[in-house]
Amino acid sequence: MRVLQLIDSLHAGGSERVSVNIANALSNEIEFSALCATREEGLLKESILKDVSYLFLDKKRTLDVKSIKKLSVFVKKNKVQIIHAHSTSFFLATLIKLLNKNTIVIWHDHYGNSEFLNKRKHTILKICSKYFSHIFSVNKSLEVWAKQKLKSKSVSFLPNFAASYKQLKVTNLKGVAHKRIVCLANLRSQKDHITLVKAFKEVHTEYSDWTLHCVGKNFNDEYSKLIENEIDILDLKKSVFLYESKLDIYNILSQCEIGILSSKSEGLPLALLEYGLSNLAVIATKVGECENLIENQFNGLIVNSSSAKELAEAIILYIESKELRYTFAKRYNQHIKENYSVKVQIENIIKIYKTYVKYY
Structure with missing residues (x-):
């Protein structure tokens, strides 16, 4: 199985850390695990394991033809079967799907303002969602929202998981120990x-x-x-x-x-x-x-x-x-x-992947 995680940046946010965690964990479980940062690199780049194939697009605008071509070439060259798109990277994933019809798009919704879903703008997302084979929602409110508002026929709740691959010791906190x-x-x-x-x-x-x-x-x-x-x-x-x-x-x-x-x-x-x-x-x-x-x-x-x-x-x-x-x-x-261990959630993710990939 050959899978690409797609994320806008590698700054140390929740969705960014999840995308890196998944790419790292999959590198020990499948044939090819890759990660692409579309707009900005960041601190988390140092956390990507050597076994993960990495691509940076340096995308400057929504319709950046150079970046779209670069990613499409990467997908074709590496025979990527699944693009696992996180948060707002769904639009680029949809464009790549249109250029590579056999590629499966799975969207991972990390939306943090789930208490205010009635205010969420989703016109473009709704259009793109008909190209999603599956949607992962990080909480149950988002799962219900996706089933009601989007066009993907398959939606499931997928809890986040935490993982630590590098035991760095750099920061010394101020204050009294144990307090x-x-x-x-x-x-x-x-x-x-x-x-x-x-x-x-x-x-x-x-x-x-x-x-x-x-x-x-x-x-x-x-x-x-x-x-x-x-x-x-x-x-x-x-x-x-x-x-x-x-x-x-x-x-x-x-x-x-x-x-x-x-x-x-x-x-x-x-x-x-x-x-x-x-x-x-x-x-x-x-x-x-x-x-x-x-x-x-x-x-x-x-x-x-x-x-x-x-x-x-x-x-x-x-x-x-x-x-x-x-x-x-x-x-x-x-x-x-x-x-919420790596093992449990990666097993759940791979199970969904296998539903849509005919050979692996």
């Missing part, structure tokens, strides 16, 4: 760092030796400035630290006790899976698949979104009980290993 909280999320408004910072102010008032570490791409836009201003206004510069995107995620998580997501909207966040593999006590908001992933008061804590009060109370509950942190983290780690 660190981490939020692994790019600085986007849907991740709601503002509420998290406000919640941490309440925590800091009682437990000033604990620190908060926000790891994710800083777009240096209005939202990131709001976060920086909030940290300044609340006098938290010595307790809340912003880090850019990092490649040594598991090294960073190993230095923390609590993993948090304070999002207003989510799909199935990869960060929560990575927290689980790293034995962190987890807190997340009641959005997307978070509530299905975490069983509240059994293996983690779930709070309402946009509630600094509830978030602060959850953090303090963990801080005040090391035993609770340990128990929940252990249960959550086991849950992630049993249900």
Whole structure:
């Protein structure tokens, strides 16, 4: 079987990490595994295994004839049977399908604003979807939406999975050991760092030796400035630290006790899976698949979104009980290993692939 993962960039976002994880995992399972970044390279390029064939298009616009030809030649030369297109790369995948009629297109929907699907623009997507043999949706809301709004006849829910291929040790976090909280999320408004910072102010008032570490791409836009201003206004510069995107995620998580997501909207966040593999006590908001992933008061804590009060109370509950942190983290780690492992999800993906490929 010969499969190409198609993604717009290799910046350290959720969909980008999933595409790299799949390409890497497939390299040990199928004849040919490839990955193509269409618009931009990024930090994740270093995570691609040597056994994965890599192509960068440097695509500048939607209809970039040079890039379309380059990818079409790559598909033909390498006899690619399936293009597994992630997020907005579906349009290019459709064009390649029209140029290579025997090529199968599978689209992977990572849409993060699943709480606001009624506002999702999908005219072009709907047109392209009739060329999709299958759609993978990262949460059940997206699965239902795809069945109702798009033209593909085959849709299934496919949970994300976390994987670590390079055990790098580069980043040393500030603060006191065993008293660190981490939020692994790019600085986007849907991740709601503002509420998290406000919640941490309440925590800091009682437990000033604990620190908060926000790891994710800083777009240096209005939202990131709001976060920086909030940290300044609340006098938290010595307790809340912003880090850019990092490649040594598991090294960073190993230095923390609590993993948090304070999002207003989510799909199935990869960060929560990575927290689980790293034995962190987890807190997340009641959005997307978070509530299905975490069983509240059994293996983690779930709070309402946009509630600094509830978030602060959850953090303090963990801080005040090391035993609770340990128990929940252990249960959550086991849950992630049993249900969201590389092995389980790659088997599911290959099963779908085999449905559409006549020979492999």
